[in-house]
Amino acid sequence: MPADDRVPARSRADAAAKAGRLGRRGFLAAGAGVAAAALSGRAAQATTDNKYGPPHIPDWTKTLGPGVGDKPYGAPSPHEKQIIRRTVDWLTATKESSVSFTPIAEQLGIITPSGLHFERHHAGIADIDPKAHRLVVHGMVEREMIFTMDDIRRFPSASVVRFIECPANGGMEWRGAQLERCQYVRGMVSCSEWTGVPLRTLLRETGVKAGAKWMLAEGADAAAMTRSVPIQKALDDAMLCYGQNGEAIRPEQGYPLRLLLPGWEGNMSVKWLRRLEFGDQPWHTREETSKYTDLMPDGRSRQFTWFMEANSVVTFPSPERPLDGKGFYEMTGFAWSGLGRVRRVDVSIDGGRNWSPARLHDPIYAKALTRWSLPFRWNGEPLLVMSRAQDDTGYVQPSIAELRKVRGVNSIYHNNSMLTWHVKAGGEVENVQLK
Amino acid sequence: MSSSNSVRRYCGGALAGVLALAAAGAAFAPAPLGLGRLVTKEELKGWDIDVRPDGHGLPPGRGSVKEGEALYQERCASCHGEFGEGKDRWPALIAGSGKLTDDDPKRGVGNYWPYATTLFDYIKRAMPFGNAQSMSDNEVYAITAYVLHLNDALKADAVLDGPALLKIKLSNAGNFTPDPRPDVKSPLCMKDCKDKVEIHSEARKIAVTPGDERGKKDEKKPRMD
Numbered sequence: 001m002p003a004d005d006r007v008p009a010r011s012r013a014d015a016a017a018k019a020g021r022l023g024r025r026g027f028l029a030a031g032a033g034v035a036a037a038a039l040s041g042r043a044a045q046a047t048t049d050n051k052y053g054p055p056h057i058p059d060w061t062k063t064l065g066p067g068v069g070d071k072p073y074g075a076p077s078p079h080e081k082q083i084i085r086r087t088v089d090w091l092t093a094t095k096e097s098s099v100s101f102t103p104i105a106e107q108l109g110i111i112t113p114s115g116l117h118f119e120r121h122h123a124g125i126a127d128i129d130p131k132a133h134r135l136v137v138h139g140m141v142e143r144e145m146i147f148t149m150d151d152i153r154r155f156p157s158a159s160v161v162r163f164i165e166c167p168a169n170g171g172m173e174w175r176g177a178q179l180e181r182c183q184y185v186r187g188m189v190s191c192s193e194w195t196g197v198p199l200r201t202l203l204r205e206t207g208v209k210a211g212a213k214w215m216l217a218e219g220a221d222a223a224a225m226t227r228s229v230p231i232q233k234a235l236d237d238a239m240l241c242y243g244q245n246g247e248a249i250r251p252e253q254g255y256p257l258r259l260l261l262p263g264w265e266g267n268m269s270v271k272w273l274r275r276l277e278f279g280d281q282p283w284h285t286r287e288e289t290s291k292y293t294d295l296m297p298d299g300r301s302r303q304f305t306w307f308m309e310a311n312s313v314v315t316f317p318s319p320e321r322p323l324d325g326k327g328f329y330e331m332t333g334f335a336w337s338g339l340g341r342v343r344r345v346d347v348s349i350d351g352g353r354n355w356s357p358a359r360l361h362d363p364i365y366a367k368a369l370t371r372w373s374l375p376f377r378w379n380g381e382p383l384l385v386m387s388r389a390q391d392d393t394g395y396v397q398p399s400i401a402e403l404r405k406v407r408g409v410n411s412i413y414h415n416n417s418m419l420t421w422h423v424k425a426g427g428e429v430e431n432v433q434l435k
Numbered sequence: 436m437s438s439s440n441s442v443r444r445y446c447g448g449a450l451a452g453v454l455a456l457a458a459a460g461a462a463f464a465p466a467p468l469g470l471g472r473l474v475t476k477e478e479l480k481g482w483d484i485d486v487r488p489d490g491h492g493l494p495p496g497r498g499s500v501k502e503g504e505a506l507y508q509e510r511c512a513s514c515h516g517e518f519g520e521g522k523d524r525w526p527a528l529i530a531g532s533g534k535l536t537d538d539d540p541k542r543g544v545g546n547y548w549p550y551a552t553t554l555f556d557y558i559k560r561a562m563p564f565g566n567a568q569s570m571s572d573n574e575v576y577a578i579t580a581y582v583l584h585l586n587d588a589l590k591a592d593a594v595l596d597g598p599a600l601l602k603i604k605l606s607n608a609g610n611f612t613p614d615p616r617p618d619v620k621s622p623l624c625m626k627d628c629k630d631k632v633e634i635h636s637e638a639r640k641i642a643v644t645p646g647d648e649r650g651k652k653d654e655k656k657p658r659m660d
Contacts, residue, residue, distance in 0.1 A: 144479065
């Protein structure tokens, strides 16, 4: 029964419950037999091995901790030190032109902490003095102008919550399941609150000539990263950003100024932005010809594949976060779309045979990570867990088999297919692909 | 009271002015805020380095394949290889005899890049890696000429300048297509969506995840550069 997306969520949940996938309380039950936990047995176990738990009094209850100002700029608890960006060394020749991945499996809300935002640099992190930084706007404009950071911060500003995603997110998985962390297979996406100047506001100062159809954006890094942007996007929701999650943009994210093109390939949101040139045609830069073009099985390549299609990930359970025995869990994850808001997320535990709708968590912003969850009870049987996003254009996230059928395996970019986590009987989770 | 009134008047006046401009609706009204200044020609000269396939931005200058070979061996070969074959995981500049329809094909300048001008633009802005924007335009022409020669797009005795660069046609130029997405339409099925579920591949068996000591080196691994 293909579900009609006009059917209200409640009716869909009822239908799924009748199909036997959801318990009466809206739980996703993994198989039959929702066994009551042996609570008394657990209680007996609890007191034996924790010398800091009750009835003991731990040191942190007896002694003073550090005072205020001990850490003028705070950091996560040392107990969270494994939650870090990671790299795949064999992926690139050098760390300066490479990528690090956000630990998306452990992300607890829609905002990625700035220090965990994935990185993609093409020539390392530019170390820029904001007093010396300049933005030049020229070409097919009425007035060719130059702006200081102080100028830019005086403009009327705006803040938006938006994801940035590298189009190579999932790019290692075209031929098959390859990497054993959620972080490596979906961690080239992060989401921040970005603050800055809508580009169209700044362009009122320079004017734009009638024949201008394209804008070249250029970075001040040692790659002088450049991409051609169609004028429609520049005048729609493009922003010049100097703020990220309440503070100045991090050096890794383009300090002191980056372009933001919401929903589009991350590399187009040019970091360390120094120049915007307007023209009547695209520049066909290296990063939109040799790279970031999608090679198809017929030998031709798609060019200017700008938007990021709907995507989702199950963050728990996941390879980094196995299940610990039978019983209740809340399955969690994220969904996002470069074309608008996430309309719904469905979850399957049987490899896509049957699906149940997940609950979307507020806030739900367009072109931002959206959090979702689904309570379930695990009976210890192996599962094939998948999530599937639909955005408000009606687009449904595809399977890798569907993508491969059309695009082959050489296109590197824009693999937004559903992931499959194989939950084994012991609770460990492996990355697999289905036929 | 009077000072608060004057503040209100002042703010109200400023606000009204801005609103009036916004209300005028002219997206590109004459400089309404007065922020920034005109950029000088001298300032622009240093930063306006882009080169387009129609020749926009192409500077004067020239360089020969022969000059380019010497410069290339000195400044480029340590990463890209003596013949552009690419060392380790550094980008190859030539594709050899491979076709783009092959499995995991090489994408060199000659068989993949649509425009020779992009090569000039990129070398000028970003090469050599780690010492960008250090070369004269003549040197950039010379190295561009040599890389084009490695890709059979320029003869060994050629000298390259702007007009000559614009005449070079690369074979893949007509093979780029606009974005057809959404190109896959998946059903929103909820129940009994498949007859059987079969595993296609398991990451565990590839054993290339960092920290996995089994570490098979897979030549099919994708690359980013």
